[in-house]
Amino acid sequence: MAASGGGRRGGAGGRGRSGVAGEERYARQLALPGLGVIGQERLAQTHVVVLGAGGLGFPVLTYLGAAGVGRISFIDADAVELSNLNRQALYTPAEVGQRKVSVALERLRNFAPEVNWAGTDAAITLERARGLLANAQLAVDCADNFSARRILAEAARQARVPLVHGAVAGFEGQVAVLPGEGPPCLLCLYPEGQGSQVPPPVLGAVAGVVGSLMACEAIRLLLALGPRRTGSVLLVDVERGTFDWLAIPARSDCPWCSPAVARPRS
Amino acid sequence: MMTVYLKGGGLLREYLQPDVDEYTRRVEVAEGRTLRQILEAIGIRPVHVAMAFVGNRLVNLAYVPSDGETITLRPPVQGG
Ligand SMILES: [Zn+2]
Numbered sequence: 001m002a003a004s005g006g007g008r009r010g011g012a013g014g015r016g017r018s019g020v021a022g023e024e025r026y027a028r029q030l031a032l033p034g035l036g037v038i039g040q041e042r043l044a045q046t047h048v049v050v051l052g053a054g055g056l057g058f059p060v061l062t063y064l065g066a067a068g069v070g071r072i073s074f075i076d077a078d079a080v081e082l083s084n085l086n087r088q089a090l091y092t093p094a095e096v097g098q099r100k101v102s103v104a105l106e107r108l109r110n111f112a113p114e115v116n117w118a119g120t121d122a123a124i125t126l127e128r129a130r131g132l133l134a135n136a137q138l139a140v141d142c143a144d145n146f147s148a149r150r151i152l153a154e155a156a157r158q159a160r161v162p163l164v165h166g167a168v169a170g171f172e173g174q175v176a177v178l179p180g181e182g183p184p185c186l187l188c189l190y191p192e193g194q195g196s197q198v199p200p201p202v203l204g205a206v207a208g209v210v211g212s213l214m215a216c217e218a219i220r221l222l223l224a225l226g227p228r229r230t231g232s233v234l235l236v237d238v239e240r241g242t243f244d245w246l247a248i249p250a251r252s253d254c255p256w257c258s259p260a261v262a263r264p265r266s
Numbered sequence: 267m268m269t270v271y272l273k274g275g276g277l278l279r280e281y282l283q284p285d286v287d288e289y290t291r292r293v294e295v296a297e298g299r300t301l302r303q304i305l306e307a308i309g310i311r312p313v314h315v316a317m318a319f320v321g322n323r324l325v326n327l328a329y330v331p332s333d334g335e336t337i338t339l340r341p342p343v344q345g346g
Contacts, residue, residue, distance in 0.1 A: 052346045057346070143346050144345050144346035145344060146344050149344075166346070167343045167346060168345050168346065169277060169342070169344065172275070172276045172277070172340065172343050174343055191326060192316070194316060194344050199345065200277070200343075207345075235319070240289060242275075244319065246322055247322075247323075
């Protein structure tokens with residue numbers, strides 16, 4: 001789990017340099033309308049928590065790090081398997097059997113040493129999620145099962161942190177942007193819940209598309225760039241070539257976000 | 267009776283058995299049926315449909331389609 005390639009230079013809010021304006025690393029994005037030096041500094045002050053370092057986590061971690069998010073914490077409990085490599089380019093065949101968090105940390109620190117990276121090699125629990133989210137501005141759900149997603153979403157609501165949710169199977173995927181408080185929430189999007197399945201087939205490039213869109217939505221949300229899509233879901237079907245943004249209807253009986261449903265205070 | 271078009275790609279196609287085009291199945295149903303009843307009538311278990319939308323509106327399995335409507339179905343998508 002050794003950091004290398006220049007090591008860390010401070011994290012969110014704690015850069016060792018005077019600023020990002022002079023950094024050649026970000027030259028190609030500083031000129032973007034709505035980003036600029038102020039946006040870049042804002043990203044550098046931001047802490048994002050990512051659940052899952054797999055097929056979606058790979059593009060999300062890579063592009064959030066590349067964009068210059070100051071602090072990125074991620075959690076994953078898996079080891080690298082050969083069958084991961086059709087979509088998870090954080091890992092190589094030589095690393096099969098190694099802990100994902102350990103391998104990913106080294107690779108991401110080499111790739112983006114300015115970022116304060118932290119990895120947790122454990123399954124997510126409500127307590128761990130709460131701890132990770134304590135000083136975060138955004139949660140990103142790259143999990144591979146609904147129970148883990150639900151835990152992150154619950155902790156994010158408790159911490160009033162918005163959530164970018166993503167999932168993929170086959171040629172299809174979805175990205176949802178959910179508010180930290182108020183409707184709608186993850187349980188509004190999946191009223192029937194989602195049973196655990198055997199790992200679905202998935203084309204690596206589809207996970208790449210969906211994960212990249214998640215990173216775009218994360219950056220848009222952090223910088224308030226473009227139209228607000230909080231409370232919406234993007235349904236992607238790469239085979240049919242369709243991308244549909246839909247509003248997520250708030251459930252009047254939602255146990256998490258409906259004002260009409262009495263909830264115990266946590 | 268009325269006609270409803272069910273559309274679905276990817277992992278749903280094997281259950282949907284499209285006939286109109288590669289992704290669309292034409293179904294004749296009695297008026298007033300819910301989407302859940304329509305799916306069950308053509309042998310699709312509701313568990314295979316995680317989401318559905320009409321136009322730009324998400325609907326659930328209690329939705330009652332009207333004549334000629336196209337409903338796009340989505341399978342459970344939970345991988346990462
Ligand atoms: Zn809700």
